[in-house]
Amino acid sequence: MSDDLENLEHKIDRLIHFCARLQKENDSLRDRESGLLKERSKLMEKNELARNRVEHMIVRLKGLNNEG
Incomplete structure (x- = not known):
């Protein structure tokens, strides 16, 4: 049971870091x-x-052309 809890805690920590990284990237973009x-x-x-x-x-060139 303790291993399952540690595994879950590790996954949650990874998700937190991943979300923080995505937030920084999003802000930068x-x-x-x-x-x-x-x-x-x-x-x-x-x-x-x-x-x-x-x-x-x-317009000016056309005007000059018409004058000439």
Whole structure:
């Protein structure tokens, strides 16, 4: 009976450590996801600014072409 109890205690300890490790990994992944979402937002904003600048240049070039 004592061996069974020790075996159970050992398994519970392993589960506790495993859960703690998973929690740390989960926290790390959530932090990484948050950082990636912020980076994505900044890149989308830069992309939109670049798109607007290119569209503006195209309009100006067409205007110059029509004048010439």
